[in-house]
Amino acid sequence: MIYFIGNKELVENEFYEFSTIDKCIDYFKDKESIEVDTETTGFDPHTCKIICIQLGDKENQFVIDVNAVSILLLKELLESKLILFQNAKFDLRFLYSNDIYPTKIYDTFLAECVLTTGLEDRELGLKALAWKYCGVLLDKEIRGQIYREGLSTRVIQYAANDVAYLHLIREKQLVEIEKLELNAVLDLENEVVKVFAKMEFHGILLDPDKWMDVAKTTESNVINLQLELDEIVLNEPKLSKYVPKYKQTDLFGFEKRDLDINWSSNAQKLKIVKDLGINIDSVDERNLSKNKRKHIIMSKLLDYSKQAKLVTSFGKKFLSFINPKTQRIHFSIWQILSTGRISVSEPNLNQIPSKGELGKKIRSCFIPKEGYSIVGGDFSGMELRLIAEFSQDKLWLDAFNAGQDLHSVLCAKTFDISITDVKQETPFKAGVTYRDVQKTINFGLAYGMSKFKLADTIDISVDQADKIIKKFFAVVPQVNSFLNLLGNTGKKNGQIRTARPFRRLRQFGNWQSAMENQGSSDSFKALGEIERASKNSPIQGSNGDIIKLALINVQNRIDANNYPVTIILAVYDEIQTECRDDFAEEWKLILNDIMIESAKVIIKSIPVEVDCKISKSWTK
DNA sequence: TCCACGGGCGCG
DNA sequence: AAAGCGCGCCCGTGGA
Numbered sequence: 001m002i003y004f005i006g007n008k009e010l011v012e013n014e015f016y017e018f019s020t021i022d023k024c025i026d027y028f029k030d031k032e033s034i035e036v037d038t039e040t041t042g043f044d045p046h047t048c049k050i051i052c053i054q055l056g057d058k059e060n061q062f063v064i065d066v067n068a069v070s071i072l073l074l075k076e077l078l079e080s081k082l083i084l085f086q087n088a089k090f091d092l093r094f095l096y097s098n099d100i101y102p103t104k105i106y107d108t109f110l111a112e113c114v115l116t117t118g119l120e121d122r123e124l125g126l127k128a129l130a131w132k133y134c135g136v137l138l139d140k141e142i143r144g145q146i147y148r149e150g151l152s153t154r155v156i157q158y159a160a161n162d163v164a165y166l167h168l169i170r171e172k173q174l175v176e177i178e179k180l181e182l183n184a185v186l187d188l189e190n191e192v193v194k195v196f197a198k199m200e201f202h203g204i205l206l207d208p209d210k211w212m213d214v215a216k217t218t219e220s221n222v223i224n225l226q227l228e229l230d231e232i233v234l235n236e237p238k239l240s241k242y243v244p245k246y247k248q249t250d251l252f253g254f255e256k257r258d259l260d261i262n263w264s265s266n267a268q269k270l271k272i273v274k275d276l277g278i279n280i281d282s283v284d285e286r287n288l289s290k291n292k293r294k295h296i297i298m299s300k301l302l303d304y305s306k307q308a309k310l311v312t313s314f315g316k317k318f319l320s321f322i323n324p325k326t327q328r329i330h331f332s333i334w335q336i337l338s339t340g341r342i343s344v345s346e347p348n349l350n351q352i353p354s355k356g357e358l359g360k361k362i363r364s365c366f367i368p369k370e371g372y373s374i375v376g377g378d379f380s381g382m383e384l385r386l387i388a389e390f391s392q393d394k395l396w397l398d399a400f401n402a403g404q405d406l407h408s409v410l411c412a413k414t415f416d417i418s419i420t421d422v423k424q425e426t427p428f429k430a431g432v433t434y435r436d437v438q439k440t441i442n443f444g445l446a447y448g449m450s451k452f453k454l455a456d457t458i459d460i461s462v463d464q465a466d467k468i469i470k471k472f473f474a475v476v477p478q479v480n481s482f483l484n485l486l487g488n489t490g491k492k493n494g495q496i497r498t499a500r501p502f503r504r505l506r507q508f509g510n511w512q513s514a515m516e517n518q519g520s521s522d523s524f525k526a527l528g529e530i531e532r533a534s535k536n537s538p539i540q541g542s543n544g545d546i547i548k549l550a551l552i553n554v555q556n557r558i559d560a561n562n563y564p565v566t567i568i569l570a571v572y573d574e575i576q577t578e579c580r581d582d583f584a585e586e587w588k589l590i591l592n593d594i595m596i597e598s599a600k601v602i603i604k605s606i607p608v609e610v611d612c613k614i615s616k617s618w619t620k
Numbered sequence: 621t622c623c624a625c626g627g628g629c630g631c632g
Numbered sequence: 633a634a635a636g637c638g639c640g641c642c643c644g645t646g647g648a
Binding site: 572 | 626
Binding site: 262264265266267268308309312313334337338339341342343344345346347348350351440443444445446447448449450451452453454457520521522524525528529532533535536537539540541544572 | 633634635636637638639640641642643644645
């Protein structure tokens with residue numbers, strides 16, 4: 001039965017009955033769980049509002065007009081029961097804006113994500129889930145019109161439908177979850193979604209003036225580089241065909257640029273480079289830098305791409321992400337990628353420049369609110385530590401246990417040099433040290449890099465690369481066999497998992513067809529990709545699991561003690577928080593402690609290190 | 621004018 | 633045969 005709680009002036013009809021908020025609360029008082037959904041005037045909880053909130057189960061659904069009834073009357077209920085959501089993060093943000101903080105959550109959307117990670121053509125929407133698990137066809141056509149239409153009869157019916165099937169979906173999902181042994185990772189996701197909702201809701205503060213300064217610098221850099229590139233073309237006989245015979249003037253008689261080359265066009269750049277007799281097949285950084293000495297234009301093109309990237313991705317436009325109401329940036333988080341990591345978009349705060357002077361400057365534009373500091377913790381060498389833990393390779397473990405620099409230790413062994421010489425330049429590439437090469441090897445070979453790619457990356461012959469690879473794996477034989485085990489497991493089963501206790505599952509959606517077409521070149525390619533992804537996924541994914549656990553533990557500590565701290569960002573293996581100044585020193589120690597303890601759930605054989613900092617801006 | 625796609629590159 | 637993994641965003645391109 002559908003009950004509507006709100007304005008009595010609406011015409012009563014056969015589709016629903018009127019009820020009261022007391023009756024609704026009374027109905028759920030003794031239930032273990034409630035299905036909850038909200039309809040809102042838009043996507044942003046800071047500038048939009050909840051229109052109605054629905055509470056329901058299989059038998060009864062209550063659609064509550066929050067303009068007529070205070071949503072706060074539901075606070076106690078929503079904060080004490082297990083709440084079933086479809087895509088909890090969306091509703092949580094709106095509930096947070098109404099000062100309601102659910103504690104126990106089951107998200108049918110996240111469960112479906114966990115069940116289908118890596119599968120192609122999966123469907124995660126409520127309509128698909130209701131069909132898949134309940135055989136019910138939901139009508140979602142009205143969805144986009146609710147704001148305009150208001151709480152009409154059909155809107156009330158539609159809204160009620162969204163809280164009528166989640167129990168059944170959950171029941172059926174849990175059977176699958178149990179079968180695939182995904183309980184632990186599902187619990188993790190259902191917990192951490194609260195933290196992600198809070199992060200999105202709270203947002204991050206950017207200093208717009210400082211950002212503008214940087215943007216102006218990069219913009220003028222690009223303009224100058226463009227002129228310099230034009231100049232090179234004008235003075236290069238081989239490129240004379242790009243120079244028009246007559247100078248053009250615009251409507252006002254001013255001279256326009258002599259050239260009409262778009263330096264952002266890869267196709268045009270490639271054509272020009274080829275006209276210079278330099279034979280490359282693309283104008284990416286590798287190819288340009290490899291042929292830097294062949295023509296002066298090469299290094300200019302390199303500079304141009306770098307600066308242009310800064311202008312387009314991290315220029316003025318970026319300021320439009322600042323929310324007019326809160327003056328903060330409310331990014332959005334995709335909670336479960338194929339390995340278990342998260343991604344951040346609109347804007348992608350995972351890709352804010354960090355390297356070099358400019359990177360530092362750009363990151364320093366992210367600041368805490370008045371009276372607060374940014375306190376951040378950064379796991380050091382997480383993936384390398386995970387490789388040590390999983391492979392139990394003696395050398396790898398010893399290096400970490402002795403507190404040595406792993407790259408240097410491995411480097412000395414791979415190249416048969418003294419550990420004091422690892423920062424010497426290699427004979428095969430100018431300006432590159434042995435340790436640099438070793439880093440490429442450690443991160444590359446661990447995930448299936450071939451001798452061809454290694455040769456290409458560090459500019460040596462394929463034979464030389466082959467020898468280095470063989471030597472490397474002879475030095476760390478257990479790493480070799482562990483990675484091979486992963487690769488073979490993935491190829492054999494079409495799926496791979498992260499470490500205990502989470503054992504997150506990644507399935508390879510194209511595995512079945514690759515197996516059926518064995519022998520074909522498509523299949524060979526696909527299985528190669530599966531093999532390499534299988535080597536990487538447990539490492540990258542376990543790292544993701546650890547960060548999520550740490551976020552949960554950090555948030556729980558904050559809540560339990562009512563600390564003046566908010567988590568603002570999680571980037572790969574770092575957690576950034578905004579902490580009241582007077583508490584920063586103490587918090588730094590607590591954060592450090594929680595992060596280490598969280599990682600220990602998976603890393604048991606070697607120490608875990610976290611680098612914690614207090615700052616008035618986001619620092620690396 | 622819109623959309624999908626691929627190259628390229630920012631981060632780990 | 634093809635030969636590091638994981639992302640999101642920008643632009644130009646080409647077809648509708």
